[in-house]
Amino acid sequence: MFQLPGKVVFAGLLLGLMVPPKQLAAQALPTKAIAMLPVAARRAYYQTAFEQRAAQLYTVLGLGRSGLPLKVFREGLVGYYNLRPAGKPTASPPVLTLIDFSISSQQKRLWVINVEKAKVLYHTLVAHGKASGADVPLAFSNKGGSEMSSLGFYRTAPTTYTGKHGLSLKLVGLDPGFNTNAESRAVVVHGAEYVCQDFVKTHGRLGRSQGCPALPVAETAAIVKAIKGGSVLYLHGPEGANYHSRWLNLDKAVAAYSGVY
Secondary structure, three states: OOOOOHHHHHHHHHHHHHOOHHHHHHHOOOHHHHHOOOHHHHHHHHHHHHHHHHHHHHHHOOOOOOOOOHHHHHHHHHHHHHHOOOOOOOOOOOEEEEEEOOOOOOOOOEEEEEOOOOEEEEEEOOOOEHHHOOOOOOOOOOOOOOOOOOOEEEEEOOOOEEEOOEEEEEEEEOOOOOOOOOOOOOOEEEEEOOOOHHHHHHHOOOOOEOOOOEEEHHHHHHHHHHHOOOOEEEEEOOOOOOOOOHHHOHHHHHHHHHOOO
């Protein structure tokens, strides 16, 4: 994996924050000029472009104001491009769902983002597994019967189904050792009555599931329909969770984002 000086990355972040979205295209170098750059310089250019895009999206979408840390958004975007390379035909929607379980269950900690349109589709509450912890989950597992949430990247199933919790959506875990038993554990997106502000007011925390990312009943149908069909979901945990993933490979994400394979 190539590494770049901090100044290069920082410059990219500043550009993303300072340059209006409509002017971003004007900052691009001609393809021939990029091809003539030394390998290291070419990589630096592409990574700066990626960091610029991440910072721009983060700012335009107002994610900082809504409580999502830049670090978590950037990780999700890296995984998104690793799993959905730009320029490659795909039937899956350009949607990234982020769940930040380092945040209190009393707060809205799920974001559904259309990356291509730069639009937050939904921002709402989401429950974690009852054995993961009370208000903020601290323990995670890939084991059946654990009743814990599982960290990492997922793809959503092609279609929805109606189960005991109503309209639901299966998830396919993509991180061995962390969430690949999601299907056998029946970890799915579904609605639950205990995912609401009234429950928080009464108990001081959100209700908990058996490991599923459960949503408010009133919003479940719309969210499930928006993310079905192979979109990317990233479930982030608190510091110390010891999560690692092949999908957080920055080199490959930058190459996919830039169309260089």
